Amino acid sequence: MGSVSRRAFMSALALAAMAAAGPAPAQDVKGKLVLYTSQPERDAAQTVAAFRKAHPGVDVEVFRSGTTEVMGKLAAEFAGGQPKPDVLLIADAASMEALKNDGRLQPYPEAKVDGLAPGSFDPGKTYFGSKLITTGIAVNTAAKSRPASWADLAKPEYKGQIAMPSPLYSGAAAIMLGTMTTRPDLGWSFFEKLKADDAVAVRGNGAVLTAVASGEKAYGVLVDFMAFNAKAKGSPIDFVFPAEGLPAVTEPVAMLKTAQNPAAARAFVDFILSDEGQKLASSMGYIPARASVGMPSWYPAGAKINLMPTDIAKVVQSNSDNLKRFAELFGK
Amino acid sequence: MGSKTATSLTPESTADDTSITSRTSTLLRLVALTPKLFEDYALLTWLVGVVAVLSLLPLARLVAEGIAPGGTLSTDAIARVLASPTTWTATGHSLLTAFGGTLLAVLVGTAVALCVGLTDIRGRNAVVFCFVMPLLIAPQVVALAWLQSFGPSSPLLKMLGAAPAMGSRNPLYSAGGIILVLGVQYAPLVFLTLRAALRTLPQELIEAALAGGAPPRRVLRTIVLPLMTPPLLAGIALSFVSCLGNFGIPALLGIPGNYVVLPTLIYQRLAGLGPGVLSEVAVLSMLIGAIAVLGIVAQESMLRRRDFRISAATIAARPFELRRLRLPTEVALWTLIGIVLVLPLCALVLTSLVPAVGVSLSAATATLDNFRFVLFDHAAARRAFVNSFGLSATAAVVIVAFAIPLAYFLVWRRSRLLRAVNLVTEIPYAVPGVVLAIAAILLFLKPLPLVGVTLYNTVWIILFCYLARFLVLGLRPVVAGYHQLDRTLEEASQIAGARLPRRLRTVIVPLVAPTAAAGALLIFLTAFNELTLSALLWSSGSETLGVVFFSFQQGGDSTYAAALGVLTVIVSVALMLSTLLVAKRLPPGVLPWRD
Numbered sequence: 001m002g003s004v005s006r007r008a009f010m011s012a013l014a015l016a017a018m019a020a021a022g023p024a025p026a027q028d029v030k031g032k033l034v035l036y037t038s039q040p041e042r043d044a045a046q047t048v049a050a051f052r053k054a055h056p057g058v059d060v061e062v063f064r065s066g067t068t069e070v071m072g073k074l075a076a077e078f079a080g081g082q083p084k085p086d087v088l089l090i091a092d093a094a095s096m097e098a099l100k101n102d103g104r105l106q107p108y109p110e111a112k113v114d115g116l117a118p119g120s121f122d123p124g125k126t127y128f129g130s131k132l133i134t135t136g137i138a139v140n141t142a143a144k145s146r147p148a149s150w151a152d153l154a155k156p157e158y159k160g161q162i163a164m165p166s167p168l169y170s171g172a173a174a175i176m177l178g179t180m181t182t183r184p185d186l187g188w189s190f191f192e193k194l195k196a197d198d199a200v201a202v203r204g205n206g207a208v209l210t211a212v213a214s215g216e217k218a219y220g221v222l223v224d225f226m227a228f229n230a231k232a233k234g235s236p237i238d239f240v241f242p243a244e245g246l247p248a249v250t251e252p253v254a255m256l257k258t259a260q261n262p263a264a265a266r267a268f269v270d271f272i273l274s275d276e277g278q279k280l281a282s283s284m285g286y287i288p289a290r291a292s293v294g295m296p297s298w299y300p301a302g303a304k305i306n307l308m309p310t311d312i313a314k315v316v317q318s319n320s321d322n323l324k325r326f327a328e329l330f331g332k
Numbered sequence: 333m334g335s336k337t338a339t340s341l342t343p344e345s346t347a348d349d350t351s352i353t354s355r356t357s358t359l360l361r362l363v364a365l366t367p368k369l370f371e372d373y374a375l376l377t378w379l380v381g382v383v384a385v386l387s388l389l390p391l392a393r394l395v396a397e398g399i400a401p402g403g404t405l406s407t408d409a410i411a412r413v414l415a416s417p418t419t420w421t422a423t424g425h426s427l428l429t430a431f432g433g434t435l436l437a438v439l440v441g442t443a444v445a446l447c448v449g450l451t452d453i454r455g456r457n458a459v460v461f462c463f464v465m466p467l468l469i470a471p472q473v474v475a476l477a478w479l480q481s482f483g484p485s486s487p488l489l490k491m492l493g494a495a496p497a498m499g500s501r502n503p504l505y506s507a508g509g510i511i512l513v514l515g516v517q518y519a520p521l522v523f524l525t526l527r528a529a530l531r532t533l534p535q536e537l538i539e540a541a542l543a544g545g546a547p548p549r550r551v552l553r554t555i556v557l558p559l560m561t562p563p564l565l566a567g568i569a570l571s572f573v574s575c576l577g578n579f580g581i582p583a584l585l586g587i588p589g590n591y592v593v594l595p596t597l598i599y600q601r602l603a604g605l606g607p608g609v610l611s612e613v614a615v616l617s618m619l620i621g622a623i624a625v626l627g628i629v630a631q632e633s634m635l636r637r638r639d640f641r642i643s644a645a646t647i648a649a650r651p652f653e654l655r656r657l658r659l660p661t662e663v664a665l666w667t668l669i670g671i672v673l674v675l676p677l678c679a680l681v682l683t684s685l686v687p688a689v690g691v692s693l694s695a696a697t698a699t700l701d702n703f704r705f706v707l708f709d710h711a712a713a714r715r716a717f718v719n720s721f722g723l724s725a726t727a728a729v730v731i732v733a734f735a736i737p738l739a740y741f742l743v744w745r746r747s748r749l750l751r752a753v754n755l756v757t758e759i760p761y762a763v764p765g766v767v768l769a770i771a772a773i774l775l776f777l778k779p780l781p782l783v784g785v786t787l788y789n790t791v792w793i794i795l796f797c798y799l800a801r802f803l804v805l806g807l808r809p810v811v812a813g814y815h816q817l818d819r820t821l822e823e824a825s826q827i828a829g830a831r832l833p834r835r836l837r838t839v840i841v842p843l844v845a846p847t848a849a850a851g852a853l854l855i856f857l858t859a860f861n862e863l864t865l866s867a868l869l870w871s872s873g874s875e876t877l878g879v880v881f882f883s884f885q886q887g888g889d890s891t892y893a894a895a896l897g898v899l900t901v902i903v904s905v906a907l908m909l910s911t912l913l914v915a916k917r918l919p920p921g922v923l924p925w926r927d
Binding site: 062065067082084140159161169174200212214215217320323330 | 397418483484498501505584589600602603604609688689690691766769773774778788867879883884886890891
């Protein structure tokens, strides 16, 4: 009994000491920080460069790959008992939710979440959305008609013209599936209609972009930034914000329980959520999680994008059933 | 007539030949253990040990994770995977596409090899050069090029006014499309293996048959093809395993039609966020490994039926004169090259010259910005060239140097152990790269026991995986080369007192040099483009070309990816051509593109 209370007292003391120290001031953070990310190559490089400018004492080691590859590497490292990364910055909250359920993530209750879009971060403060990557409809400029809503895509005039990322191979697309199938206005019947319209599910967003920009398909279910970046470079492509709203993934940042350099990991999370980090996201062409820093240049001035709320915990829970149903539906 | 000549040259069956060593009891062997034999056994032990570490250890570690996650034995994953109907659908699809792709690769590869190796067509070296080049272009790039060439966005079909309407379903999104592209992609594997072996075809046999009045077609059927059985089977085995393990082509052509094969199913499982992912991946990998091993067992049983040795000191056969058929043959060959090389290459070049996908190329839109970005603004791309070159060249040299003594034992000192060794070399090449990478991570995450060095997150773990994965690409051609050798020269030098290392160096290496060089080339070209392994294993500073290419493609920057692809082809072609400078100092037949 006595020893228990003593231990409780000691840990209370330790907590108090930590609270007193507060978040370490920037100049004190140093050492090596290992980051695993699925950001596109150039964004990853810019993010790291900006972070290092704010914290010159930290050496950042980056592993960048696709979300599936990053999660595969991480799964092997967990199984081998030596996870290497301090922080993760990966495309979708569902992967983070799965890691959280496995007890891999370190909560960061002091993270500054005021001003962040509601629902963009975990209420348990383990992972925090860094931006909002919405999924809408990409349209080849040579296409005959323009859909105004998701429901439009189910019309017969779009038959054979639609490409979408397959939720079987892309976590972000799986979140989209989980979000849209729970909507009363769309639901599974929307996907059944898409299938009846001969929509094809390709491996990922990159493949959708290629199909629509090259004119193989007229319409694509695609993430916003890819469409707008390609458009800015001259691809014959437009982006439609469907009337029902847009599902979004948040590219969350999180620190691992096993982080070797927790101080630097916290500094990285702080940086991503700071005004500076958010401005960087906006300048790279993403809708920032903190709306106050301003929208990316492609954002329709004065417009308000209608986001579809996603219940991540529920999506993760129903994910394997959803994928099975999707595979059966599109496998016919 | 011809067939009699061929069999009279090879009167003894292989089983008799090897029985003396393999059937002697261990006790007798121990009694007779002279220092010379001891040396042989030391070498053999070392070779078997290396194969065990390379081919068996990583996947054994993964399988251990699969059936005993966290150390407790559980057959849940096995039961779950085997009970899922998707597993069996994917297995059926894998078998169908692997058999179909292999058949096509063998037909195309053999036809081209025979034309180049036996007839008097003009420009043979150019044909060889152009026909192996598709190996340099990553499979998914070839698949994409084909897709675009026959789809609504095809610049060629648009020019002809024959482009299908936007949205028409591309016929390549099907099992047939996968088989077609796999067959074209791997035809050079069969071609290179056969091309090297055709050089040893004895002139006297063919001339005797021709003098005896046999028409060329019968010479082909009764002499050439029977004698070419070992390299042909080696080529079949290689392309079967390659088709079985390919991920890029079914990913691009199969996913849209929901045509799932085992490698794409593994990827699905990895992306599915489910618990116990590694277990399911391990079980599915065992399934692929088992199919690959069965394939090679079938090949072995065919090989054992007869003996294919030919006298080693031979002059290359005089080419068949095609006469009236020469021009049509040449036209057919170059048309084929147009389809398998020029078409994808053009698509690659066109994409690399436009600022964004979908912009049509014209004087106003053409730009070199993509090349400038890749070469000058992107430090990783330059590092990747150096890394990929170093890794692929090292892997090619090390594997071939290892494969020559290993194949000596595999072919001439058969035993059950060696047969097993031969089989396990297939496995790391048959499983998707991502699986081997995960297995290597499990193995090398912690410092190596005894030495305390950590390979993880260094370039050495990538090299280890290259050696494990591409060993079979070097081993198959070399083994085929041994099968064709007459052992008398080696035995003569043995009687004269030369020990094994010396016999290898002075007698055997010169004789198997052409097939060994073909193997080294296969390894180099394949590793230079390798993508799925390094996508999980690279670390800052150890990027490979595949990693950079993958990053570009995945971020939607296909124009950068195309520019990088074009540069890869240019660099590789320059390297291949530069070998001509030292060609005079190499043993004859080492360079497939030089007569």
